[in-house]
Each structure stands twice: as C-alpha cells, then as structure tokens.
Amino acid sequence: MSTIRFKKVVKEFTGMVRPALNRIDLSVDSGQFIVLLGPSGCGKTTMVKLVNRLHEPTSGDILIDDQSIYNGMDVIHLRRKIGYVIQQTGLFPHMTVEENISIVPNLMKWPEEKTKRRVDELLDMVALPPYEFRDRYPAQMSGGQQQRVGVARALAGDPDLILMDEPFGAIDAITRTDLQDSLLKLQRRLRKTILFVTHDVDEALRLADKIAILREGLLVQYGTPLQILTQPNDDFVSKLVGADDIVRQLGQIRVETVMEPLIDGAPVKQTIYRDESLRVALSDLVKSKQDLLTVVDSGKQPLGTITYDIIRNSVG
Amino acid sequence: MSYIFNNPDIILKLLWEHIVLAIGALLIATVIAIPLGYYIHGKQKLTTVVLGILGTLYTIPSLVLMILLLPIFGLNATTVVVALVIYCQIILVRNVIAGLDAIEPGIMEAAQGMGMTRAQQFIQIQLPLILPVLIAGMRLSVVVATAIATVGAMFGAGGLGTLLFNGISQGRFDKIISGSLTVSLLAIVFNLSLQFLEKRLGKPVS
Numbered sequence: 001m002s003t004i005r006f007k008k009v010v011k012e013f014t015g016m017v018r019p020a021l022n023r024i025d026l027s028v029d030s031g032q033f034i035v036l037l038g039p040s041g042c043g044k045t046t047m048v049k050l051v052n053r054l055h056e057p058t059s060g061d062i063l064i065d066d067q068s069i070y071n072g073m074d075v076i077h078l079r080r081k082i083g084y085v086i087q088q089t090g091l092f093p094h095m096t097v098e099e100n101i102s103i104v105p106n107l108m109k110w111p112e113e114k115t116k117r118r119v120d121e122l123l124d125m126v127a128l129p130p131y132e133f134r135d136r137y138p139a140q141m142s143g144g145q146q147q148r149v150g151v152a153r154a155l156a157g158d159p160d161l162i163l164m165d166e167p168f169g170a171i172d173a174i175t176r177t178d179l180q181d182s183l184l185k186l187q188r189r190l191r192k193t194i195l196f197v198t199h200d201v202d203e204a205l206r207l208a209d210k211i212a213i214l215r216e217g218l219l220v221q222y223g224t225p226l227q228i229l230t231q232p233n234d235d236f237v238s239k240l241v242g243a244d245d246i247v248r249q250l251g252q253i254r255v256e257t258v259m260e261p262l263i264d265g266a267p268v269k270q271t272i273y274r275d276e277s278l279r280v281a282l283s284d285l286v287k288s289k290q291d292l293l294t295v296v297d298s299g300k301q302p303l304g305t306i307t308y309d310i311i312r313n314s315v316g
Numbered sequence: 317m318s319y320i321f322n323n324p325d326i327i328l329k330l331l332w333e334h335i336v337l338a339i340g341a342l343l344i345a346t347v348i349a350i351p352l353g354y355y356i357h358g359k360q361k362l363t364t365v366v367l368g369i370l371g372t373l374y375t376i377p378s379l380v381l382m383i384l385l386l387p388i389f390g391l392n393a394t395t396v397v398v399a400l401v402i403y404c405q406i407i408l409v410r411n412v413i414a415g416l417d418a419i420e421p422g423i424m425e426a427a428q429g430m431g432m433t434r435a436q437q438f439i440q441i442q443l444p445l446i447l448p449v450l451i452a453g454m455r456l457s458v459v460v461a462t463a464i465a466t467v468g469a470m471f472g473a474g475g476l477g478t479l480l481f482n483g484i485s486q487g488r489f490d491k492i493i494s495g496s497l498t499v500s501l502l503a504i505v506f507n508l509s510l511q512f513l514e515k516r517l518g519k520p521v522s
Contacts, residue, residue, distance in 0.1 A: 052429050079431030090426025094444045104430055153430075163429075 002065055002160035002193040004028040004051065009060035011046055011217075019058070020046045022217040028210075030160070031191040035204040037240070038214035044197045047214070048163045051195065052082050064161065080107055083154030083162035083192075087169045089146045091138040097123070097149050098134045104157035122152040127182060144175035151183070155190075164196045168203065180206055184275060185298075201241050205229070205252035213237055226253060226314065249315050250279035258314045259295045259304030271296045274303060278314060281306050319490040320498070327479075331498060334475035337393065337468060338461040338506070341400030342454060345408055348401065350450070353412025354438065363413060370406035378403070378464045382471055396468035403464060404457040411453030415446025448517050455510035462503045466495075476502070 005028070011021040021043045028034050036044040049055040050062060053075050062069050069078055091100050098119050105115040123130040126148040138146050147167055154162055168176045180203060187194065198204055204211050205225045213221045213228065221233040229249045232238035242248050256274035270288045272281055274295055281293055285308060293306045320327055356362045373381070381399045389395040419442065427437045469477030479495030482488065 054425065054429055076431045076433060079429060081431075082429075084426065084429035086422055086426055086429070088420060088422035090420075090422040090429075092423060092427070092441055103432075107431055107436070 003030050003063075004161065004193065004195070005063040005066070006047070006050075007061045007063065009047075009050065009062060010058045011043070011050065011055060012058045019217050021050075021057075024060070024219050026212060026219060026222060028193060028195070030193055033187055033194045033196065033207055033209045035196045035198060035208035035211045036214060037198060037201065037204040037211050039199060039240075041216070042214040043217045044199075044214050045165055048165050048195055048197050051161075051163055052079050052084060080104055080157060081159050081161070083157070083159040085147075085150045085154045085162070085164040085167045087166040089138070089143075089150045091146055091149060091153070093138050096135050096137055097128075097141075100138070100149060101153045101156050103153065108157055118156060119152075122155055125155070125186060126152045128152075142175075143171050144179060147171060147179060148182070151186075155192075159192070161193045162195070164194060166197050166199070169198070169200075176203070181275070183207065202252060205241070206254070213240065224257070226257060229253065230315065246315050247279065250282060250311070251277050253278045253314060255281050255293075255295050255306050256303065258310055259306050260310060262294075262302055262304050269294065271300070271302075272306065273298070278306075278311050282308075282311055285311075319494040327494065327498060330474065330476045330478055330495075331502065333473070334462070334465055334477075334499070334502060337396060337400065337465040337473060337475050338458055338502075341397045341461050341465070342404060342458045344397065345401045345404035345457060346450075346454060349405055349408030349412055349453075350443075352405075353409045353416070354442075356409075357413050357416045367406070367410060367413075370402075370409060373402050374406045378467050379470075382467065386471070391472045393468070393471075393473040395471050396465065396473035400461045400464060403460055407457045407460070408450070408453045411449050412446060415449035416442060418449070419445050448514055451510055451514045451517065455507055455514065458506045458510065459503050462499065462506060466499055 004026075006024045006026040009021055009024040010019055012019045024043075024047065036047055038044050046055055050057055051064075051069070053069065067073070092103075098116075101119045101122055102115050105118060110118070119134065120130040123133055128145060128148055133141070133145070133149075138149070141149070150167065154164075168179050171179065184207060196207060205228075208225055210222060210224055211228050212219055215236055221228060221237050223231075228237065228241055229243055229252065232241065232243045238244065254274065255272055255276050255278060258278065270284060270290045270293050272284055272293045272295055274297055284293055285291070285306075291307060294302045295304045295306055296302050352366070356366050376384075378399060381402065382395055385395045385398055389398055423441065423445075424437065427441050432440065465473070465475050466477035466480060468475050469481050476495050476499045479491045479498075483491030483493075483495060
C-alpha cells in the first residue's frame with residue numbers, strides 16, 4: 001500500500017513570474033488511480049517530478065505512507081521504490097527489452113533467476129509474448145509496444161506507487177485506446193497507487209478513480225470523473241471537460257461507476273461489460289428494447305444493473 | 317622500396333616505436349578527454365572556454381609546440397607524447413560533448429528517475445551511448461597522432477620520422493620514400509581498424 005499527501009506544496013522556478021505550483025494540498029488513498037489533468041504549463045508534470053524528487057519544492061511537504069520524503073529518506077532508495085513512466089518512453093536504446101526491464105531489479109541486486117522470471121511475467125502482463133520480445137531492441141518495436149515495455153519496466157521492482165507522465169501522449173489514437181484498456185485491466189489486478197499526468201480529457205475520464213484539475217499552478221478541482229462532469233467547480237473546469245455536452249459525458253462515464261449494486265434474483269437478460277460507457281449502455285437499452293442491463297466482469301459474473309433512470313440521473 | 321625489404325629489422329623497430337607513440341598518446345588522451353568532456357558538458361560558458369583553449373593549442377605548429385615543451389619534459393619521447401595528447405584533446409573532448417548532447421533527455425530522466433546513481437548513469441547509459449562518436453574521434457586522433465609523431469624523431473622519440481630525417485641529411489631518397497610509405501600505411505591501417513570497430517558498435521538506436 002502507498003498513500004501520498006501533498007501539504008501546501010509550493011514550487012517556484014527562477015525567472016518565472018508565478019509559481020509552477022501554488023500551495024497544493026492533495027491526498028491520495030492507497031490503490032487509487034489519480035489523473036492530474038490540465039493544459040500545458042499548469043504544473044501537472046512538476047507535481048509528479050516532486051514525488052520522485054527530480055524537482056525539490058520551494059516549500060511544503062510531501063508524505064508517502066505518512067512519512068515525509070525529505071526527512072532522512074535517501075533519494076536513490078526512494079526512486080527505486082517508485083515506478084516511473086515518461087512520454088518518450090525513455091527506454092535505453094542500447095539495451096534489449098529484457099535488459100531495460102531488469103534495470104531496477106539489478107539495482108536492487110535481485111538474484112538473476114528471480115529477475116529473469118520477473119521479466120517474463122511482466123512481458124506477459126503487458127501482452128508482449130516474452131519469447132518474441134525479450135531480445136528485441138527498442139528501435140525494433142512500434143511506439144505502442146515500446147510504451148508497453150516502459151510500463152513493464154516501471155512495474156519491475158514491484159513498487160506500490162507508479163508515476164506516469166503523459167505516457168501515451170505520443171501514440172496514435174487507436175493504439176492509445178488499446179493501451180488504456182490494458183492499463184485499466186492491469187490496475188484492476190494490481191491495485192497500485194498511480195499518479196497519471198495527461199492533458200487529454202477523454203483519457204482522464206476513462207482511467208481515473210479521481211481527477212485533479214490544475215490551472216496555472218492551482219488545484220481547481222479534485223473529484224471522481226462523475227463529480228467533475230456533473231458538478232464542475234467553475235467555468236474553466238466546465239469548459240475543459242465539456243460538461244454541457246450530455247452525449248459526450250455519456251461516452252466518458254464507465255457503467256461500473258454508476259451501476260446499482262446487484263439485488264438477488266434480478267433476471268440476467270442483456271449484459272454489458274463493466275468498462276463500457278453509459279453511451280453504449282443507452283444504445284444497448286434502446287436496441288434490445290429492455291429496461292435493464294446487467295453489468296458483468298470479464299468472467300461474465302454479474303456485478304450490478306443499469307437502467308434508464310440511472311443513466312438520466314448520472315448526467316446534467 | 318628495396319630499402320624496406322633489405323632492412324626489415326630497422327623498419328620493424330621504428331614502426332613499433334611509432335605505434336607505441338601514437339597509441340600511447342591516444343590512450344592517455346582518451347583517459348583525459350572522457351572525464352574532461354563529461355565535466356564541462358552542459359556548462360555552456362566553461363565548454364566555450366575549454367574548447368577555445370584546446371582549439372588554439374591545436375593551431376600551434378607541431379615543431380613549435382614540442383620546442384615549447386622541451387624545457388619542461390626534456391629531449392625524449394615524453395615531450396612528443398605530451399604534444400600528441402594536447403593535439404588529440406580538441407578532437408576527443410568535442411566528440412565526447414557531442415555524444416552526450418545527442419542523448420535524448422528522456423533517457424537520462426528515466427535513468428535518474430529509476431534511481432541510478434550518477435556513476436551508474438555514466439557507466440551503464442552514457443558511456444555505451446557515446447561510444448560510436450567517441451571512437452570516431454579516436455580514429456581521427458590516431459591518424460593525426462601518427463602524422464605528427466613523425467616530427468618526434470627530432471626530439472629523440474624515435475619512430476619512422478628517423479628514416480625521413482636521416483634520408484634528408486644523407487640525401488638518401490630510398491630512406492625518405494620508405495619512411496613516408498610506412499607512415500602512410502600505418503595511418504591507413506589505424507583508420508580502417510577503428511572504422512571497423514565503429515561500425516560494429518553501431519547497434520540499433522532509436
């Protein structure tokens with residue numbers, strides 16, 4: 001487990017008029033997927049780099065598991081316990097996939113056998129067959145595959161906390177959706193604490209348990225995707241997430257986030273997968289002429305139900 | 317030509333001396349240039365100053381530089397090696413810096429963010445990535461060193477220059493031609509072998 005707490009964090013860069021981050025207070029629970037969202041220059045990347053101390057704050061404190069990261073904690077040690085994924089993948093071009101993923105295990109001096117097993121396990125996890133990809137160099141893979149390796153590398157040391165700085169920013173739309181799906185599935189299994197930076201609203205709404213919206217160094221809103229869409233704090237947030245476009249909203253909300261818990265004996269008729277959007281749910285309801293859909297997981301186990309009323313109450 | 321075949325022992329002895337001079341100077345120069353380039357890399361002003369000084373030194377004629385070094389190191393091979401090391405610096409330091417500059421910032425950020433120490437970053441990431449550029453610099457350096465080492469014969473360093481200077485004073489064209497031919501051949505062999513190494517190291521890079 002890993003909780004993070006930002007306490008009145010201020011970061012100023014020399015030569016800048018306003019602080020990059022201005023008195024940020026933010027609490028992240030263990031196992032949560034937090035997306036930091038905002039236009040470029042809002043301070044979201046700075047925030048992530050404060051956590052692994054690539055930047056040092058001007059004032060304020062950051063706590064991981066209620067311990068300040070500035071009090072007696074060795075920087076190198078701290079970084080090895082935090083997974084880190086960046087946009088340009090940062091893969092080492094002169095190393096194979098296996099060597100890239102083995103970096104942190106080697107730094108932590110794992111026995112060779114354990115590292116080898118871990119590499120294969122991780123490659124399976126990110127859907128790259130080990131026998132095919134283990135010995136490849138980054139240049140011999142597509143951008144999407146490279147970023148899968150980037151994610152695997154961040155997970156290698158089994159960190160509780162993972163920082164992702166616009167990891168899918170440079171990847172085409174179709175592949176990006178694919179990677180987002182994989183990441184959601186992975187996170188459902190691993191329950192890491194994730195800080196994920198993006199300027200892509202759709203990506204944020206899709207992935208986040210909670211979204212922190214930043215603007216010019218200020219935290220303007222922190223809440224679930226549904227809260228952000230239905231109760232935007234101000235005009236900026238409303239415009240950013242397109243809160244007045246109801247069809248768009250439906251497309252961004254996952255059914256599992258609004259479904260009603262299962263009541264025993266509810267008939268399983270038409271089913272819908274938990275990650276589908278309310279827009280798909282609405283379309284399914286209309287097409288099937290039912291008034292209720294059963295939400296299921298990947299093993300077809302029922303989790304809850306969706307009705308017209310729930311959809312109507314979720315938006316606007 | 318016949319001089320070479322009639323006196324293989326002399327040629328080999330001088331050739332060996334010449335190789336030791338050039339390679340010795342190259343290795344010493346590389347050992348100095350890597351930390352120097354690493355240290356001044358990213359420091360704009362310092363880089364300008366250091367490269368300026370090294371560039372100026374490079375323009376001093378070899379004979380003059382060696383005469384200037386004479387009082388410090390004496391009439392022996394040391395003076396010649398020091399001069400060669402100085403000439404190689406500008407080439408090597410410039411290539412080390414160019415190599416480090418060419419590394420994508422994201423790569424170093426990832427290395428740092430994953431918890432590599434500075435030494436680990438250098439040994440595991442930076443050094444292997446600058447190797448092709450560094451070797452290209454070493455190739456040019458060794459060719460330059462081979463040529464300039466010829467002058468070394470005047471300062472008691474031996475080498476193939478001995479044949480040239482003897483030939484000139486004795487009016488023996490066969491010695492002059494044999495000497496120049498062997499030096500040229502040596503330079504070509506150095507060049508080709510390092511070129512081969514450079515290509516071998518050209519692994520796929522994104």
